[in-house]
Amino acid sequence: MSELAKRLLEALRFFSQGFRERAVDTIEKELSEMESSFALLLYSSLVGLPSPPPLVGLSLLPYMERELSIMLAKSRHLDDAWAVWADLADI
Amino acid sequence: MMKRVYFFLGKGGVGKTTSAASLALNLARRGFSVFWASIDPAHNLWDVLGMEGGSGVRRVEGELWAQEVDLEAYIRRFLADTTCRMKELYRHLQILNLEGMLDVLRYSPGMEESAVLFALRDLMETHRDKDYLVIDTPPTGLTLRIFSLPFSILLWIDQLKKWREKILERRSIVRTIKGKEALGEGVAQDREGDKVYRELERQEEQARYIAGLLQDGCRVANVLVMNQDRLSFKESCRIRSFLERVAIPLRLILLNKFGLVEGGEIVDEAKVVEAFSPLPVRTLPFVRGDLEREDLVSLGRGWVEELM
Numbered sequence: 389m390s391e392l393a394k395r396l397l398e399a400l401r402f403f404s405q406g407f408r409e410r411a412v413d414t415i416e417k418e419l420s421e422m423e424s425s426f427a428l429l430l431y432s433s434l435v436g437l438p439s440p441p442p443l444v445g446l447s448l449l450p451y452m453e454r455e456l457s458i459m460l461a462k463s464r465h466l467d468d469a470w471a472v473w474a475d476l477a478d479i
Numbered sequence: 480m481m482k483r484v485y486f487f488l489g490k491g492g493v494g495k496t497t498s499a500a501s502l503a504l505n506l507a508r509r510g511f512s513v514f515w516a517s518i519d520p521a522h523n524l525w526d527v528l529g530m531e532g533g534s535g536v537r538r539v540e541g542e543l544w545a546q547e548v549d550l551e552a553y554i555r556r557f558l559a560d561t562t563c564r565m566k567e568l569y570r571h572l573q574i575l576n577l578e579g580m581l582d583v584l585r586y587s588p589g590m591e592e593s594a595v596l597f598a599l600r601d602l603m604e605t606h607r608d609k610d611y612l613v614i615d616t617p618p619t620g621l622t623l624r625i626f627s628l629p630f631s632i633l634l635w636i637d638q639l640k641k642w643r644e645k646i647l648e649r650r651s652i653v654r655t656i657k658g659k660e661a662l663g664e665g666v667a668q669d670r671e672g673d674k675v676y677r678e679l680e681r682q683e684e685q686a687r688y689i690a691g692l693l694q695d696g697c698r699v700a701n702v703l704v705m706n707q708d709r710l711s712f713k714e715s716c717r718i719r720s721f722l723e724r725v726a727i728p729l730r731l732i733l734l735n736k737f738g739l740v741e742g743g744e745i746v747d748e749a750k751v752v753e754a755f756s757p758l759p760v761r762t763l764p765f766v767r768g769d770l771e772r773e774d775l776v777s778l779g780r781g782w783v784e785e786l787m
Contacts, residue, residue, distance in 0.1 A: 412656045419649040426642055440635035441628055443593035446557070447682055450564035451674040454666060 424462045427455035482511075484603070484612040484692070485786065489704035490714040491618035494735035496527045497770065497778070498704050498763065499615040502786065504772065505779035507543035509787075511610040515545040516602055518595050518625075519617040522547035528772065540772075544609075548602070553594040595625045596689060603692075619714055623721050629690040630725055636683045643676050693727045700730035700786055705751070707734065712746040716754060731786060732760040739765040759785060 430448060433439035485502060487495040496517065503515035517524040524547050525532030528539060534549035599614075606612055616622040651668040653661050667673035692699055701722065705715040715732070722729055732755045734748060752760045761782040766774055 408656060412653055415649050415652055419646065419653060422642070422646050422649065426639075426646060429639070429642065440639070441593065441632050442587055442589040443596070443628075444632055444635055444639070444679075444682055446561050448675055448678050449561060450567075451678060454663075455675075 420458050423455045424459040427452055427459040481607050481612060482610050484614065484699045486614050486616055486699065486701045487704055488616055488622055488701060488718055489619070490711045493704045493706050493711055495704045496523055496615050497775065498702065498733050498735060499613050500527050501775045501779040502783055503543055503613045504776050505783040506611050507541045508776065512542035513611045513613060514606040514609045515543065515613040517547045517615040518550065518598055519615060520550055520591065524615060548598045550591060550594040550598060553597040554590050557597060591621065592625045592628045596628060599689060600685065619718055623718070626693060626727060627725060629686040632682060632686040633690060636679050636686065640676070640679050643673070643679065647673055647676065696728040701727065702731045702733060702786070703729055704733045704735050706736050706739065707746050708744050709746060712751065719755065729758055731782060732758050733782065734760055734762045736765040737762040
């Protein structure tokens with residue numbers, strides 16, 4: 389009986405971990421979108437969108453390596469909609 | 480301890496530099512220490528004084544010091560500093576051609592206004608021991624953009640900070656669930672540790688300081704200079720409306736070159752007084768020929784006291 393309970397508990401823990409990771413995956417994807425958008429917001433004048441005064445964007449530029457890398461990676465794959473879809477669907 | 484900062488605003492060619500010279504000389508001759516600076520990219524401060532200048536600080540007479548501020552130098556210094564910090568911090572510099580970027584950005588829209596903000600902060604800091612700071616501004620278009628820049632920066636930073644807080648919140652969730660290594664090395668999860676957030680706060684503080692200064696009628700006195708012609712009058716009305724929108728007070732209207740304009744184009748004094756009521760309007764007579772230093776001092780009669 390105790391063996392069965394142990395296995396059940398293990399299975400539950402396994403499912404719970406899976407759900408948690410799935411939930412974090414979604415937050416991570418959301419995070420990378422937000423980081424990319426943050427960079428796009430700051431340097432959007434380069435693609436013709438309204439942007440903050442250059443003073444703000446330039447002052448932040450030295451600390452924007454991560455966000456810029458994410459933005460550039462995303463823009464490289466913009467024409468690859470299937471890959472993005474497959475990534476979202478975790479295939 | 481600085482008592483007040485004066486800004487001279489108005490359409491190009493109405494006599495902002497002449498009026499500013501008159502105030503600066505009159506204050507200095509009353510025994511005050513004065514710093515007179517031109518932030519107009521097309522300076523003529525030394526021409527008005529009949530002196531040979533350059534971009535350095537020079538003593539005009541007594542405790543009056545003057546400078547034609549080199550805005551290009553501020554842009555160069557800011558871009559060089561940014562490039563230097565980027566070279567220290569970026570691991571993958573191949574994504575950006577920094578030297579090329581520097582050259583392009585130097586002439587980008589908005590850089591000149593930003594340079595004026597740096598210059599203003601610098602002037603306030605460097606000359607805080609002076610009694611008065613007199614600032615000769617560029618013609619209307621650029622000046623209004625300069626005056627609106629701190630407010631525009633504050634609006635953007637407010638939104639950017641909110642966006643950044645959401646990012647940090649999500650980073651913190653991911654870190655809590657997946658552990659320290661999930662986001663990579665050196666990725667901040669809180670406001671204190673995030674250099675972007677801290678830089679936003681630094682920019683916000685500086686913009687708030689300038690915006691607060693411009694709106695403070697005790698520390699700043701804005702003088703609007705105009706002539707009697709229709710175009711100068713119309714433009715002055717627009718300057719006043721703009722300043723009202725951003726809650727920057729005007730202290731005095733100077734009707735310069737009074738008596739020069741004749742005929743159908745003339746805007747008489749009564750119309751100016753009515754349009755700018757309840758602000759005081761003072762006239763400065765038109766003087767034919769080159770103005771000597773003593774002429775500049777005489778031009779200050781009847782309005783300099785009101786500004787002290």
